[in-house]
Ligand SMILES: Cc1ncc(C[n+]2csc(CCOP(=O)(O)OP(=O)(O)O)c2C)c(N)n1
């Protein structure tokens with residue numbers, strides 16, 4: 001595949017990803033659409049191109065790991081796992097239901113493909129650091145990808161984890177910061193300004209990249225750039241994103257953090273998403 | 279002869295690490311006090327020091343555990359149970375990962391450090407988290423054996439050690455099983471159920487009671503979760519009069535665990551001896567215990583009171 005073919009393929013996949021995430025949240029009438037949609041493009045590129053995984057062998061020891069540190073947006077992770085056939089696609093209709101492998105926040109014990117249970121913000125990155133460190137110590141080539149929210153970066157533990165990643169030279173760790181400037185109560189600027197996140201990660205000693213987190217071209221290029229760089233520096237991609245991206249009435253609206261669309265809203269959302277990002 | 283259980287931890291973890299390269303220590307800048315320095319010096323590739331960042335230490339350990347390592351997060355009881363509590367709950371207990379939390383300075387032993395460093399709530403906190411195992415050894419040899427048992431067991435374990443030397447209770451070749459009390463003395467008038475570094479006081483109290491003509495059953499309940507329900511039930515059925523002794527808040531530790539069984543059976547009389555739901559202070563260890571009634575005299579007096587009380 002040429003780069004342009006790859007980008008076109010991933011854009012198509014991103015449409016399926018958004019539709020799947022919205023469908024499961026609508027069916028459950030519960031879940032977090034805003035942050036799922038803002039992380040959608042990056043997670044699509046990971047699961048449909050970048051990550052070295054075997055859905056038929058989800059615990060394969062040499063697989064790349066994925067840590068959804070902002071675990072509340074698991075519908076987008078579950079969409080990737082469903083579309084990559086880690087489990088039957090129809091499982092998506094059981095999201096948040098009793099006995100489902102698709103718990104309200106990711107549960108590694110029951111869901112194939114979930115590398116760590118998350119949901120309590122600020123903690124996932126530390127576990128990703130542990131995984132990346134294990135790879136280094138075991139002289140293995142796998143990488144660890146971690147998605148962190150910008151609101152989540154207000155947790156002190158994030159920066160504890162970053163210091164550890166820098167100290168142990170974890171250049172096999174890739175952190176994607178979903179910089180949508182929205183959190184639960186309001187914008188990050190109002191709740192707790194996160195400031196120049198790229199500059200902060202750089203000051204801690206990470207290799208940093210800033211991209212438009214919805215431009216598949218930029219995502220593909222940055223992943224190409226960092227793939228083989230063994231410079232001892234953890235890689236941080238700060239993606240400028242829009243919460244709710246792809247559904248006009250959800251975009252940049254605080255309320256759509258954790259509310260499910262009703263029937264009409266869902267129909268409109270699917271129709272808009274099917275057209276692809278404008 | 280006496281030796282601190284934290285020394286037992288330091289020695290045991292080094293032996294374990296040499297035998298198994300998957301054994302890791304995750305330190306948070308108190309390795310010196312927690313006796314992990316020899317591990318770090320001899321097995322640097324199995325050691326991580328995350329700095330003064332306990333919450334992160336817990337998470338890093340969980341990540342290592344998902345990759346087949348057996349990490350021992352090492353801290354003081356205060357920080358290992360409270361600063362990293364939710365991280366251990368979420369990333370070790372909930373996914374039932376093979377993470378051990380090994381803490382020195384449990385109970386009143388960091389006596390001169392004052393209340394900030396005296397972990398008196400730790401075992402109770404971890405007892406309420408599903409999938410967690412909670413252990414406090416009574417001496418050096420049992421500590422060494424129980425560290426090894428924890429490493430062999432798959433799942434999260436909280437191990438509580440203490441700072442100061444305490445008398446030997448066991449021989450080097452004594453064997454221990456997680457969740458199984460050790461009967462240090464058989465008897466049928468009164469049961470003393472104790473754990474940890476106050477065991478020598480319980481032993482002395484048992485001897486005194488025997489000298490007074492009472493037959494004492496003394497149990498070392500080193501694991502408070504899972505509790506050895508059979509041993510407690512037998513003590514209630516066969517004896518009925520029980521005194522518990524611990525260097526921990528009387529709320530939600532060993533004494534509470536025993537009372538829960540007795541209450542549900544609707545049988546038995548239990549007197550809890552332990553820290554009286556109050557903070558410590560900078561003072562000699564013995565004084566702190568004395569202020570809370572954790573003394574040989576009070577164990578003896580309480581045992582006699584329970585045996586003669588008409589209640590229940
Ligand atoms: C420790 C913790 N505190 C609070 C919450 C509740 N919570 C869930 S999502 C969220 C906001 C997250 O914002 P952000 O990280 O920016 O995620 P995104 O905008 O991508 O949804 C909060 C406060 C939580 N899950 N964990």
Ligand SMILES: [Mg+2]
Nearest residue numbers: 150151182183
């Ligand atoms: Mg956000």
